[in-house]
Amino acid sequence: MRFLTLVLRSLFRSKRRTFLTVLSLSVSVFLIALLQSLLGTMDALTTSTGSGTRFVVQDKASFTNVIPQAYTNFLRQQPEVERFTVLQWFGGEYKDPKNFFANFGVDPESYLQVYREEANLPSIPLEQVRDFLRDGNGCMVGRALADKFGWKVGDVVPLKSSIFNLTVRLNIRIIFAGLRKSDEMVLAFNIKQLQEAVPWMKGRVGAITVRAKNPADIPRLCERIDHHFANSAQETLSITENAFNLNMMKLLGDYSTMVHSISAAVLVAILIVTANTMAMAIRERTTQISTMRALGFRSGQILSLLMAEGLLLSLLGSGLGIALAMGVASAAAKVAGQIIPWMADFIITPETLLLCVLITLALGLLSTFIPAYRASRRPITEGLRAL
Amino acid sequence: MDDVSVRLRNLAKSYWRGSLEIPVLTGIDLEIPRGGYYALMGPSGSGKTTLLNLIAGIDRPSGGELEVCGHSLNGLNDDELAGWRSRNVGFIFQNYNLVPVLNAYENVELPLLLQDLGRAERRERVLHALSLVNLTDRMRNYPRQLSGGQEQRVAIARAIVHDPELIVADEPTGALDAKNAEEALILLEHLNQELGKTIVLVTHDPKAASHARFQIHLEKGVLDRTVEVHDRPVLPRLLT
Known part of the structure; x- marks a missing residue:
C-alpha cells in the first residue's frame, strides 16, 4: 500500500x-x-427451455411451404409423441409496417401445451385460458409486446397480412409473462380464422411442432416420420427445434x-x-x-x-x-x-x-x-x- | 568496529566487447576511513565513475576484493546488494534523478519506503532531512517547480534521510551554476564534518575537489596518486 x-x-x-x-x-x-x-x-x-423435447415437421423443400394438416394423423399414432401443435406464420402488421413482430395462427389448446414453458402456462389465470379457447377471434400475446403497444386483455387488435392479403381482428384474451423477454414478443391466434378465410390454407399448416415424451426418441421419430412421407406429394423434413432455430440463424452466415x-x-x-x-x-x-x-x-x-x-x-x-x-x-x-x-x-x-x-x-x-x-x-x- | 569505510584490494573491472576484453580499472588498492571525504579525479575514461559505482555496489568487479561499510560485497547476490545499498549508501547524481511524479517530500521519503518504518517515523525523518537542506517550505513542490540548486538539495536530503554511512556523489555540481554548486559543496562538507558521513565524490572540477580532504587521481584505470588537501575553504556552522 x-x-x-x-x-x-x-x-x-x-x-x-x-x-x-x-x-x-x-x-x-x-x-x-x-x-x-x-x-x-x-x-x-x-436452446430455449422446452426446445430440447420438441421437433418441427416441415416441408422438405422449404420451410415457407405449407403441408397437409392431415399429417398429424400419423403423428397421433406414434407412441413416443406426447403432444403436437400446428402453426402458420401470419406476418401480420399492426397499423403500420414498422410495427413488426412475430405472429402465428395456431391450434390454441395444443399450442398452450406444447409451448407451456415459453408461455409460462401455470401463471396464466384459468379464466383467460378458457376465454382464449372459446373465442374463435381470441389471441394470446406476450407481456413485452402488450406493453410495447399498450394493450390489455379485452382490446381488439387488427392485423393485416400481405402474405395472405387478409386482415384479422383479434380479441386479446391472454397476456402471458414468459420466462424470457424474447418469448413475450409473440402473438398467437386460432389458425382456423386463416384456414377459413384463405382457400389454399384449408387443411394446411406451415409446420407441426411435436413434443416427444423423451428427448432420446426424437432422432428415431424424425427418421420414421420423414420415411413415412417419403415419395408422397409433399415430403417432410423433421428437425429438432434447436436445429430449426439454428438453421434460421445460419441464414446470417x-x-x-x-x-x-x-x-x-x-x-x-x-x-x-x-x-x-x-x-x-x-x-x-x-x-x-x-x-x-x-x-x-x-x-x-x-x-x-x-x-x-x-x-x-x-x-x-x-x-x-x-x-x-x-x-x-x-x-x-x-x-x-x-x-x-x-x-x-x-x-x-x-x-x-x-x-x-x-x-x-x-x-x-x-x-x-x-x-x-x-x-x-x-x-x-x-x-x-x-x- | 572497523574504522575503515571502504577497503579495496587489487580491484579490477573489465568490459567485454564480443571476445575483446577492455580493462577499465586495474589493481586498485584503496582504504577510505570512516568519516573520510575523498574526491576521485582524473580525465574522462580514467575509470573514476566505474570505481564509484563499484564502491556504491551498483556494479560488480571483475576481480579483487571489495569491502564497504563493514560488508564484503563480492559474495552478495543482486537482492542482497540492493538491501545493503538501501541501508548503507546515499546517492547524489549529476542530474539529481528525482522522480518527477513525486513531490520533494515524497522523493526524500522514497528510500524509507524500503525500510520497516511507520508513517509517523518516516515523516519525522523526512522533515529532518529537508530541514538540513533548508527546503522544508518547498516540500510540496514537484521537481519541475524547483530550481536546479533546490533539486540537488532535495537529492541530498534523499541521500541522507535513511542515515547511511556512505554518500557517493557523481559530479554533483556538474549541472549547477557556480553559486548553487558552491552551496551544494558546502552542504556536503557539513554532512561530512558534522554528521560524520563518509563521502566519495567524482568530479572534474578542481574547485569541487578542493572541499574534499583527499583527492585520488586516476589515470587509465590505475590509481595514480592520493593528495591531501590542506587549504580547504573555511565553513560556517550550518547543521545541527
Whole structure:
C-alpha cells in the first residue's frame, strides 16, 4: 500500500497517453463484451427451455411451404409423441409496417401445451385460458409486446397480412409473462380464422411442432416420420427445434466463427497497442527505474510496481468498457428488442463480464511483463547513463 | 568496529566487447576511513565513475576484493546488494534523478519506503532531512517547480534521510551554476564534518575537489596518486 501513490502517479504521469490507452482498451472490451453477448443471446435462442423435447415437421423443400394438416394423423399414432401443435406464420402488421413482430395462427389448446414453458402456462389465470379457447377471434400475446403497444386483455387488435392479403381482428384474451423477454414478443391466434378465410390454407399448416415424451426418441421419430412421407406429394423434413432455430440463424452466415474471429482480431490489435504504450512508458523511465534500484529497490519490487501499473491501466479500460457495453446492451435490448424479438433478451451475462475482466487482466500482464522484466533486470549503471 | 569505510584490494573491472576484453580499472588498492571525504579525479575514461559505482555496489568487479561499510560485497547476490545499498549508501547524481511524479517530500521519503518504518517515523525523518537542506517550505513542490540548486538539495536530503554511512556523489555540481554548486559543496562538507558521513565524490572540477580532504587521481584505470588537501575553504556552522 505504501507504493500506491507511486504507482498511481506513474500511471497518470502522461495523462493524455493514459487516457487514450484506457479509451482504446475500453473500446476493445466494449466490442468483445457486445459481440460475445450477442453470440450468447443467439446461441440461447437455439436452446430455449422446452426446445430440447420438441421437433418441427416441415416441408422438405422449404420451410415457407405449407403441408397437409392431415399429417398429424400419423403423428397421433406414434407412441413416443406426447403432444403436437400446428402453426402458420401470419406476418401480420399492426397499423403500420414498422410495427413488426412475430405472429402465428395456431391450434390454441395444443399450442398452450406444447409451448407451456415459453408461455409460462401455470401463471396464466384459468379464466383467460378458457376465454382464449372459446373465442374463435381470441389471441394470446406476450407481456413485452402488450406493453410495447399498450394493450390489455379485452382490446381488439387488427392485423393485416400481405402474405395472405387478409386482415384479422383479434380479441386479446391472454397476456402471458414468459420466462424470457424474447418469448413475450409473440402473438398467437386460432389458425382456423386463416384456414377459413384463405382457400389454399384449408387443411394446411406451415409446420407441426411435436413434443416427444423423451428427448432420446426424437432422432428415431424424425427418421420414421420423414420415411413415412417419403415419395408422397409433399415430403417432410423433421428437425429438432434447436436445429430449426439454428438453421434460421445460419441464414446470417457462420456468425459464431465470425464473432470469434472479430474478437480475436480486436484482442491482438489491442495487445499490440497496449504493449507498445507500456514499453514506451517504461523505456522513458529507464533512468528513474535505475535510480530507484540504486537506492535499494530490488528487481522484483520494480517488476511488481510496473506490473501493478499495467494491471491498473487494464482494469480501468476494462471497467469503462464494461460500463459502456452494459449501457449499450440495455438500450439495444429496449430498442432493437421491439423489432427483433430475440434482441429483447440481449444482456451482458456475468460470464461475459468475467471473461472481459480476465481478458483485460491477461492483456495487462502480457503487455507489461516483457518491458517491465527487461527494465527490472537492466544493469543499473547502464540505466543511469541512459538520459 | 572497523574504522575503515571502504577497503579495496587489487580491484579490477573489465568490459567485454564480443571476445575483446577492455580493462577499465586495474589493481586498485584503496582504504577510505570512516568519516573520510575523498574526491576521485582524473580525465574522462580514467575509470573514476566505474570505481564509484563499484564502491556504491551498483556494479560488480571483475576481480579483487571489495569491502564497504563493514560488508564484503563480492559474495552478495543482486537482492542482497540492493538491501545493503538501501541501508548503507546515499546517492547524489549529476542530474539529481528525482522522480518527477513525486513531490520533494515524497522523493526524500522514497528510500524509507524500503525500510520497516511507520508513517509517523518516516515523516519525522523526512522533515529532518529537508530541514538540513533548508527546503522544508518547498516540500510540496514537484521537481519541475524547483530550481536546479533546490533539486540537488532535495537529492541530498534523499541521500541522507535513511542515515547511511556512505554518500557517493557523481559530479554533483556538474549541472549547477557556480553559486548553487558552491552551496551544494558546502552542504556536503557539513554532512561530512558534522554528521560524520563518509563521502566519495567524482568530479572534474578542481574547485569541487578542493572541499574534499583527499583527492585520488586516476589515470587509465590505475590509481595514480592520493593528495591531501590542506587549504580547504573555511565553513560556517550550518547543521545541527
